[in-house]
Amino acid sequence: MSVNRPAATALAAALCLLTAACGSSSDDRTSTGPAEAAASKSGYPVTLENCGEKETFTKAPSRVVVMNGASVAEVSTLLALGVGDRIAANEQSFGASEVAGRAAAIKKLPTGNVKLNDAYDVPREAMLGLRPDLVLSTTSYGFDEKNGFATRAQLAEAGARTYVSPQGCDQDTSGMTIADSYRLLRDMGKVFHVSEKAEKLIAASQKNIAAVTARVKGKKKPKVMVLFSNMSMGGNDFSSVVAKGIYNDILARAGGSNAFANASSTSFADLSKEKVAATDVDALVVIAYNDPNPAAYARKLLKEFPQWPAAKNNAFVTLSDSMYLGPSNDLAVEKVAKVLHPDAF
Secondary structure (H helix, E strand, C coil): CCCCCCHHHCCCECCCCEEECCCCCHHHHHHCCHHHHHHHHHCCCEEEEECCEEEEECCCCCCEEECCCCCCHHHHHHHHCCCHHHEEEECCCCCCCCCCCHHHHHHHCCCCCCCCCCCCCCCHHHHHHCCCCEEEECCHHHHCHHHCCCCHHHHHHCCCEEEECCCECCCCHHHCCHHHHHHHHHHHHHHCCCHHHHHHHHHHHHHHHHHHHHHHCCCCCCEEEEEECCCCCCCCCEEEEECCCHHHHHHHHCCCEECCCCCCCCCEEEECHHHHHCCCCCEEEEECCCCCCHHHHHHHHHHHCCCCHHHHHCCEEEECHHHCCCCCHHHHHHHHHHHHCHHHC
16 A cells, blocks of 8 residues: 555556457357367467456466555555566555465565655656566556556557456555455456466355355344554555455455445545544454554553444454455455354354
């Protein structure tokens, strides 16, 4: 989560359709030539319609640059798909992960030795100097010329394909759901010709979430406060409180509800201490972004607001990448559910 620009603008908007080109009907098989047969076998070309742009891949990318974007969605997705060796430069890191070994794997990835700009991301000249064949950005912000970034057109001229993640086109992540994490997996699965792996990951996640949801079905939905630890994104005491987005989908599947869902029309609310104190909070979900001790932050909040049911029951959980867009939302659903409904497990 970039500290120099609001996290509410760090992620957003809708990715579109994914289309694999060059399919042949059964009536056309006799006329299929060697070139078409080879393309069909290789899985290429693949065309993505992404934020109004069509991106065609004739082979799997081999020099991928993953922009920061206050995310780990893209780098985690590539690692989950087993294509981390295609990354030439990665600028994403939360410093922690619910997936064993993932944080260490991210730390080992090359960074390209890039001097990042004031938004903690890759500026235009540095990006072009990396000679990427694919650039991944969490939102369209990463391709905005006025912010000093290489545009999609400039990267296309340099031979690079570009991709903005689901819900990233207009930088409004308030409508993001777990389905967007699956879409990212599917898109990257097709781009790298590992769709079978992507579908296995999605199926496993759906199965895990369904099992948890079945356990908590019919139970009272505790009110949950979700926020980033030790992070300021506005003018009030509590400016990193989640209002909308994928977090709410995760809470719902875990048998909970967001205590501050109506506090803002955007992804994040900027709240006063008085507003927070006046709201019943049954449990805390603290998301760590490069914070080595988010549990300490959670305990501090519970001590600060002893009137909360959460404080009386010591009900909190700390998470990192699983609570975000990415391949591991099922882990967040399970961990949150166990705090909200311990009797169900």
